[in-house]
Structure formats: C-alpha cells, structure tokens
Amino acid sequence: MTDAFGPGSNGPLTIVIDQTSVPSDKRSDLQSQAQKTLNAVPDAATVTPLTPTQDGDVLIGTVYSTQAPQDAVTTGLTNRLKETTLPDAVSDYDAKGYVTGTTAAQVDFRDIVASRLPLIICVVVGLAFLIILAVFRGLLVAVKAAVLNVLSITASYGVVVAVFQWGWGGPALGVNGDVPIESYVPMMMFAIIFGLSMDYEIFLLSRVHEAWLRTGNAKDSVAHALEITARVITCAALIMVSVFAAFIISDNIVVKMLGLGLAVSVLIDATVVRLLMVPAVMTLLGSHAWWTPRWLDRLLPHIDAEGDAEMLSGPHRASGRGPAS
Incomplete structure (x- = not known):
C-alpha cells in the first residue's frame, strides 16, 4: 500500500464537522472555509473534498498523512487537526469539528497511556x-x-x-x-x-x-x-x-x-x-x-x-x- 498509494494510505484520518446549528444559507460558506483551512494543513499528503451527508447536517472528509500511521508526523498531524485546524475552520460558525477513525483513536489512546x-x-x-x-x-x-x-x-x-x-x-x-x-x-x-x-x-x-x-x-x-x-x-x-x-x-x-x-x-x-x-x-x-x-x-x-x-x-x-x- 505504501508503494502504490503512499505511506499514509492505511491510516486515514476522518474529518467530521457537525453543522446542525448552522443556518442552511451559511453551510456552503462553512464548507468552503473548512475546505480551504484543511487544504493548507502541514504534513497532509491528500485532503479529500468535504461532502455533506444526505440530511446536510454533517460534513465528512478524509485527510491522509505524508507518513505511516505510527510515525510521529502522523501523531502531530492528528493533534494539529484536533486542536487548531478544525477549531479555526469553524470559528466563525456555530459548528464543531472532530477527528475520528482508527488512527485518531490509536493516537488518543497512546497519548492517554503515555501520560x-x-x-x-x-x-x-x-x-x-x-x-x-x-x-x-x-x-x-x-x-x-x-x-x-x-x-x-x-x-x-x-x-x-x-x-x-x-x-x-x-x-x-x-x-x-x-x-x-x-x-x-x-x-x-x-x-x-x-x-x-x-x-x-x-x-x-x-x-x-x-x-x-x-x-x-x-x-x-x-x-x-x-x-x-x-x-x-x-x-x-x-x-x-x-x-x-x-x-x-x-x-x-x-x-x-x-x-x-x-x-x-x-x-x-x-x-x-x-x-x-x-x-x-x-x-x-x-x-x-x-x-x-x-x-x-x-x-x-x-x-x-x-x-x-x-x-x-x-x-x-x-x-x-x-x-x-
């Protein structure tokens, strides 16, 4: 998978933005701002377009790291997305951003155990x-x-x-x-x-x-x-x-x-x-x-x-x- 798709291909980070409280006429602006912020995040090899769910209340996308899931770069990317990138992406709206998926869960668990x-x-x-x-x-x-x-x-x-x-x-x-x-x-x-x-x-x-x-x-x-x-x-x-x-x-x-x-x-x-x-x-x-x-x-x-x-x-x-x- 590393040779064919890159070292971060088997450790995707799923991005979820809850925009339930955002008015319908503001959601497209939120999506554009969030996409622009995510595209500029360091150490991300690929950022897929944010896609709304069928009811439009949630935006979902995927970020792939430039390194393997266990690499310190991926850990830093996960924490950066959670602590700064997503809060900045939704700062002008009544929305909340999350990082989820297997890799993110492992990073959180590792941080808890290490502390x-x-x-x-x-x-x-x-x-x-x-x-x-x-x-x-x-x-x-x-x-x-x-x-x-x-x-x-x-x-x-x-x-x-x-x-x-x-x-x-x-x-x-x-x-x-x-x-x-x-x-x-x-x-x-x-x-x-x-x-x-x-x-x-x-x-x-x-x-x-x-x-x-x-x-x-x-x-x-x-x-x-x-x-x-x-x-x-x-x-x-x-x-x-x-x-x-x-x-x-x-x-x-x-x-x-x-x-x-x-x-x-x-x-x-x-x-x-x-x-x-x-x-x-x-x-x-x-x-x-x-x-x-x-x-x-x-x-x-x-x-x-x-x-x-x-x-x-x-x-x-x-x-x-x-x-x-």
Missing part, C-alpha cells in the same frame, strides 16, 4: 517501597529493591525497542522491518514484570532478614540466603522464561512482543539482578542495609511476613533493626 504510565509506575513502585520498608525495617533495603526492580523492567523495554523498532535480530525472531510498539504493551509488561520481580525479591530478602535477626552478621546472612534460595529462584525463573519464550513463535506481533519482553525481563531479573546485584549491594551495605530512623520506625506498622518472629532468637530479634539504628 498515565509515569504515574502508574510511581504509585506501584512507591507502594512496594513502603511495604518492603514496613516488613523488613530497612530503609536502604527498600530503596535498593525499588531501584533494582525498575532496572530489570527498563532493561526489558530496551530489548523490545532494539528488536522491534531498531531491527536488531528481528528477522531471526520472525520480525520483518521496523515495527511500532503497541501502546498498551509497556503498561502490561510493567504490571506483570514488577509482580514477578517483587516475588523473587521478597523470597530472597525474607531469608536474608531471617538470618540477620538470628546472627546479626550481615555478610554471612546474605551468603546463607543465597545458598538456600538460588536454586529455587533459578528453577522458577527457568519455568517462567520457557513459558514466555513460547509466545515468541506466535504470528501475532503483539503476542510476540509481550513474550520476548517478559522472557528477557525474567531472565535478567533472576540472574543479573536477583542473584548478582542484590547480594552484592546487600554485602556492601552490611548492617547499614537494615537501618531505619527511629522516628520512621515508630510510624511504620509492624508486619511479620513469616509469622514466626517469636520463634527467632538473636541479638536483633526484638526490634528487627541493625546496630546502625
């Missing part, structure tokens, strides 16, 4: 930070968990962009050419990946915290927790990676996109992040990892995730705080 995604990420990461802080009573532990979880998610975003938008290894995965990232994919990836990464994080931290309360030795606690959880985390990750990787062979490009992103994210999270970076950071922090300001400790609720705090014994069992407190 809300940072808020969603901040809320989810913030709540996870507070939960880990309340459970494990370690300010730096909570900060570390939030930062490293976001790291594994952003790494998977990078892989998806590299394969689908930049074409790195795309043909080997059945991806031909540059493919736009579906607007809802980043949000779905974040929700699923963050849940899985927090699962591994809580599992590992519970064992570290348990050993820390019992012995008070930060370095040995990390080593002990890693010894007893590494195999379980690795096996669980292998299962999830296998499941997600199976979707890569799908012919549906969105399913393929989700499968690749989730598989890579779990692989990175369970190996690089959970079994390498988390133990390294915890070892470097030492007893400071479990430090919490006294005023903050008094404000936080006391949550016993394991349900057996009274069974533990050791120098830090009562408060759950290290010597740095």
Whole structure:
C-alpha cells in the first residue's frame, strides 16, 4: 500500500464537522472555509473534498498523512487537526469539528497511556517501597529493591525497542522491518514484570532478614540466603522464561512482543539482578542495609511476613533493626 498509494494510505484520518446549528444559507460558506483551512494543513499528503451527508447536517472528509500511521508526523498531524485546524475552520460558525477513525483513536489512546504510565509506575513502585520498608525495617533495603526492580523492567523495554523498532535480530525472531510498539504493551509488561520481580525479591530478602535477626552478621546472612534460595529462584525463573519464550513463535506481533519482553525481563531479573546485584549491594551495605530512623520506625506498622518472629532468637530479634539504628 505504501508503494502504490503512499505511506499514509492505511491510516486515514476522518474529518467530521457537525453543522446542525448552522443556518442552511451559511453551510456552503462553512464548507468552503473548512475546505480551504484543511487544504493548507502541514504534513497532509491528500485532503479529500468535504461532502455533506444526505440530511446536510454533517460534513465528512478524509485527510491522509505524508507518513505511516505510527510515525510521529502522523501523531502531530492528528493533534494539529484536533486542536487548531478544525477549531479555526469553524470559528466563525456555530459548528464543531472532530477527528475520528482508527488512527485518531490509536493516537488518543497512546497519548492517554503515555501520560498515565509515569504515574502508574510511581504509585506501584512507591507502594512496594513502603511495604518492603514496613516488613523488613530497612530503609536502604527498600530503596535498593525499588531501584533494582525498575532496572530489570527498563532493561526489558530496551530489548523490545532494539528488536522491534531498531531491527536488531528481528528477522531471526520472525520480525520483518521496523515495527511500532503497541501502546498498551509497556503498561502490561510493567504490571506483570514488577509482580514477578517483587516475588523473587521478597523470597530472597525474607531469608536474608531471617538470618540477620538470628546472627546479626550481615555478610554471612546474605551468603546463607543465597545458598538456600538460588536454586529455587533459578528453577522458577527457568519455568517462567520457557513459558514466555513460547509466545515468541506466535504470528501475532503483539503476542510476540509481550513474550520476548517478559522472557528477557525474567531472565535478567533472576540472574543479573536477583542473584548478582542484590547480594552484592546487600554485602556492601552490611548492617547499614537494615537501618531505619527511629522516628520512621515508630510510624511504620509492624508486619511479620513469616509469622514466626517469636520463634527467632538473636541479638536483633526484638526490634528487627541493625546496630546502625
């Protein structure tokens, strides 16, 4: 279609002007003014004549972009038509202009998701930070968990962009050419990946915290927790990676996109992040990892995730705080 009709041929923007409240003798003037304004809009390859419906209450036309539907030029054209061109075209009349069609709906949806995604990420990461802080009573532990979880998610975003938008290894995965990232994919990836990464994080931290309360030795606690959880985390990750990787062979490009992103994210999270970076950071922090300001400790609720705090014994069992407190 691009070769025969131009890159914007499969993403038409339908223009609708409601002139119900415009007197009959003024409608032809409105049509002429609107057509003249639309013909002058930048980045439009073709603008079809505005045609009235059978009852004459609505004018309908089509604008084709000079670029593909997923291109930033098309997004800019859609927003320009909606925000400036159509309001200017009907400014002298009691009429209202609209931009509709599949492409316009996708642009609106993408804009909504893009504007809300940072808020969603901040809320989810913030709540996870507070939960880990309340459970494990370690300010730096909570900060570390939030930062490293976001790291594994952003790494998977990078892989998806590299394969689908930049074409790195795309043909080997059945991806031909540059493919736009579906607007809802980043949000779905974040929700699923963050849940899985927090699962591994809580599992590992519970064992570290348990050993820390019992012995008070930060370095040995990390080593002990890693010894007893590494195999379980690795096996669980292998299962999830296998499941997600199976979707890569799908012919549906969105399913393929989700499968690749989730598989890579779990692989990175369970190996690089959970079994390498988390133990390294915890070892470097030492007893400071479990430090919490006294005023903050008094404000936080006391949550016993394991349900057996009274069974533990050791120098830090009562408060759950290290010597740095």
